[in-house]
Amino acid sequence: MRAGRDRSATTRRPIDTSFQQIRAEFPILGRKIYLNSCSLGALSRRSERHLEEFLARWHDEGAAAWYEHWLGRTNLLRRRVATFLGAEPSDVALLPSASAALSVIAESVDHSRRPRVVCSALDFPTLAYQWTVKPRVELVILRSHDGISVDPEQFAAAVDEDTMFLATSHVYFTTGCVQDIRALAEIAHEVGAYCLIDGYQAAGQIPVNVREAGVDFYIAGPLKWLCGGPGLAYLYVRDELVRRLRPRITSWFATRNQFDFDIHHFQYHDDARRFELGTPPLPTIHLALGGQEIIEEVGIEAITARNRELVQHLVDGAAATGLALRVSADPERRSAIVMIRHPDPAGAVAHLANQGIIVDHRPGHVRVSPHFYNTPDELDRCVEVLAAYRPPRGGAGAAALPPDPLTL
Numbered sequence: 576m577r578a579g580r581d582r583s584a585t586t587r588r589p590i591d592t593s594f595q596q597i598r599a600e601f602p603i604l605g606r607k608i609y610l611n612s613c614s615l616g617a618l619s620r621r622s623e624r625h626l627e628e629f630l631a632r633w634h635d636e637g638a639a640a641w642y643e644h645w646l647g648r649t650n651l652l653r654r655r656v657a658t659f660l661g662a663e664p665s666d667v668a669l670l671p672s673a674s675a676a677l678s679v680i681a682e683s684v685d686h687s688r689r690p691r692v693v694c695s696a697l698d699f700p701t702l703a704y705q706w707t708v709k710p711r712v713e714l715v716i717l718r719s720h721d722g723i724s725v726d727p728e729q730f731a732a733a734v735d736e737d738t739m740f741l742a743t744s745h746v747y748f749t750t751g752c753v754q755d756i757r758a759l760a761e762i763a764h765e766v767g768a769y770c771l772i773d774g775y776q777a778a779g780q781i782p783v784n785v786r787e788a789g790v791d792f793y794i795a796g797p798l799k800w801l802c803g804g805p806g807l808a809y810l811y812v813r814d815e816l817v818r819r820l821r822p823r824i825t826s827w828f829a830t831r832n833q834f835d836f837d838i839h840h841f842q843y844h845d846d847a848r849r850f851e852l853g854t855p856p857l858p859t860i861h862l863a864l865g866g867q868e869i870i871e872e873v874g875i876e877a878i879t880a881r882n883r884e885l886v887q888h889l890v891d892g893a894a895a896t897g898l899a900l901r902v903s904a905d906p907e908r909r910s911a912i913v914m915i916r917h918p919d920p921a922g923a924v925a926h927l928a929n930q931g932i933i934v935d936h937r938p939g940h941v942r943v944s945p946h947f948y949n950t951p952d953e954l955d956r957c958v959e960v961l962a963a964y965r966p967p968r969g970g971a972g973a974a975a976l977p978p979d980p981l982t983l
Contacts (some may be wrong), residue, residue: 622865751912803863
């Protein structure tokens with residue numbers, strides 16, 4: 576779609592000085608125009624200091640630091656994440672990835688009783704892959720009629736008494752469109768199904784309150800908008816389900832008395848730690864603490880408002896130069912993921928990188944994902960360079976824009 580209004584009609588707002596100070600926390604912003612937070616959030620000096628603390632204790636204390644410090648840091652992160660998501664620490668498990676979190680939940684239920692799982696074509700593939708490999712699961716993938724979103728009524732029509740999970744995204748990685756997860760939870764619960772939400776693209780750029788939303792499971796992590804690095808995921812499980820579910824994938828960190836090292840007896844933790852898998856990734860735990868602190872200090876409401884202004888500026892500028900956008904027509908449903916259709920996305924991304932502008936590409940699109948630490952001038956420069964790019968003659972971009980497979 577082509578969206579937005581003439582750029583000349585947009586009044587540029589000055590950047591608040593607090594954001595200028597925050598920019599100095601992220602060294603990459605002094606070197607590059609970094610607009611790829613949807614792939615990897617910028618690394619802060621705060622996170623570096625936390626990591627340096629971890630390394631110093633490793634050098635000084637070795638494994639002795641586990642009991643006095645590192646388990647405490649792990650529990651601190653769990654508490655901060657729980658509060659940030661509107662949950663209790665007893666509802667949150669720390670896992671190595673979103674895939675691991677999906678796996679442990681998938682192996683906590685009996686699929687023979689309710690074999691159906693409903694996802695959408697706009698979800699990240701990992702969400703569907705989890706169920707694709709299970710021979711007794713009937714996977715239903717809903718198509719998008721407009722290539723931007725999936726109407727809740729489509730979920731309501733597909734979710735029935737045979738459905739175990741309505742499993743979908745809070746924010747679609749394909750379009751940046753924000754879903755109404757409260758409505759989806761109500762649809763699932765109407766027929767006794769679980770609502771599982773992949774919020775990895777959401778947490779840190781839009782407000783999340785899992786209890787108010789009424790979802791059963793919510794997966795997030797520090798890799799992207801929470802600016803905490805790779806190797807960690809957060810799994811929220813609704814408190815009523817924590818003790819009821821008994822995952823068939825487990826580890827010594829999931830047992831109640833793990834330091835008894837009793838090989839003959841296994842008891843699940845009473846809280847969400849029963850879903851955890853193995854030794855936590857301590858470097859990322861420390862990096863994530865730094866990112867979490869900054870996000871909380873700025874405030875998610877301020878971040879959301881800032882990102883909304885940046886996205887509108889980007890949409891207006893891209894539309895004014897004739898670039899074709901794939902974003903929601905409703906600004907309230909947009910996130911800081913902006914997809915720009917392009918005949919040569921890989922070539923365009925490489926060209927932008929040569930100009931010091933870091934973005935990413937997905938099939939048929941250049942993806943620009945600003946965060947609260949970016950500026951309108953950076954977005955203007957990105958649009959200017961992208962609009963001026965001409966693919967090599969006879970190269971990948973010689974053909975017209977391909978059709979969007981999600982709308983066929």
